[in-house]
Amino acid sequence: MEPKTILVCLTTPENTETLMKAAVPLARKHSAHLIGLHTIEAILVYPGIAMHIPDLAFAAFNHSQKEASEAIKSVFTKYTQNEDFVSEFRLVRAEASSAAERMVESARAADLVIMSHQDKKNDRFDQRNAQAQVIRESGRPVIVVPLGYDGPEIGANVLLGWSDTREAARAAHDLLGIADPGANLTVLRVDKSSKDMLKDSDAIDVVEMFARHNLKTKLEHRETAGNSVAETLANAAFEAGADLIATGAFGHSRAYDFVLGATTYTLLRDQKLPVLFSK
Numbered sequence: 044m045e046p047k048t049i050l051v052c053l054t055t056p057e058n059t060e061t062l063m064k065a066a067v068p069l070a071r072k073h074s075a076h077l078i079g080l081h082t083i084e085a086i087l088v089y090p091g092i093a094m095h096i097p098d099l100a101f102a103a104f105n106h107s108q109k110e111a112s113e114a115i116k117s118v119f120t121k122y123t124q125n126e127d128f129v130s131e132f133r134l135v136r137a138e139a140s141s142a143a144e145r146m147v148e149s150a151r152a153a154d155l156v157i158m159s160h161q162d163k164k165n166d167r168f169d170q171r172n173a174q175a176q177v178i179r180e181s182g183r184p185v186i187v188v189p190l191g192y193d194g195p196e197i198g199a200n201v202l203l204g205w206s207d208t209r210e211a212a213r214a215a216h217d218l219l220g221i222a223d224p225g226a227n228l229t230v231l232r233v234d235k236s237s238k239d240m241l242k243d244s245d246a247i248d249v250v251e252m253f254a255r256h257n258l259k260t261k262l263e264h265r266e267t268a269g270n271s272v273a274e275t276l277a278n279a280a281f282e283a284g285a286d287l288i289a290t291g292a293f294g295h296s297r298a299y300d301f302v303l304g305a306t307t308y309t310l311l312r313d314q315k316l317p318v319l320f321s322k
Contacts, residue, residue, distance in 0.1 A: 202289070
């Protein structure tokens with residue numbers, strides 16, 4: 044299914060231009076309704092703590108929020124004002140919720156969500172780790188774009204990280220709406236030990252499914268060879284000239300991810316290409 048409603052989460056003026064360069068071509072190709080979402084932070088006052096916040100502090104806080112919002116809206120307008128697709132800029136107050144919770148709420152009515160990597164230098168406190176929360180809780184596919192990314196348009200050459208999991212199956216079908224007609228697609232299975240491609244019936248079935256959608260698909264197996272799964276995906280994507288990596292996300296419990304680490308977190312932190320995460 045083509046994405047007809049695309050939500051792009053605009054957290055800071057510094058990252059808005061990068062996100063718009065990725066979002067606008069997708070909206071144009073699919074004649075989608077593009078929504079630019081920015082959340083305004085609330086000053087939280089905690090019960091039981093007696094403190095007085097001067098009027099000047101409130102005024103300065105509101106002024107900085109207004110300046111950031113106007114800068115973000117200006118970039119959004121610059122990229123959308125001459126386009127034929129419908130676009131709208133939404134300014135949402137976080138109030139008692141965090142920015143991430145507001146993003147999750149908005150994402151549930153979108154076909155596709157686009158976000159940037161976490162920006163430790165510029166993100167507000169309530170925007171941190173929003174990517175993981177939106178991926179886990181929105182139920183929607185999320186493309187996360189590296190900071191400062193200026194690569195090719197998404198959709199002509201895609202790499203799918205495949206495994207026999209529900210999350211990978213979601214990613215496989217989510218990317219069908221994003222891939223260009225006749226796009227090149229590499230289905231990559233990463234194994235610790237070599238596996239005979241001719242006996243890999245699950246992956247072969249997926250490749251054949253993509254072929255029925257007229258995608259130019261090939262199946263590839265790789266061993267990790269001392270690298271992490273994320274590094275192996277990145278290397279294969281670079282060699283294939285991919286413009287997008289698609290993968291299932293958070294296939295383990297939060298406790299497992301915290302103790303042992305996970306491919307999803309590594310991709311969220313280190314990947315140099317846009318990554319489509321499906322949960």
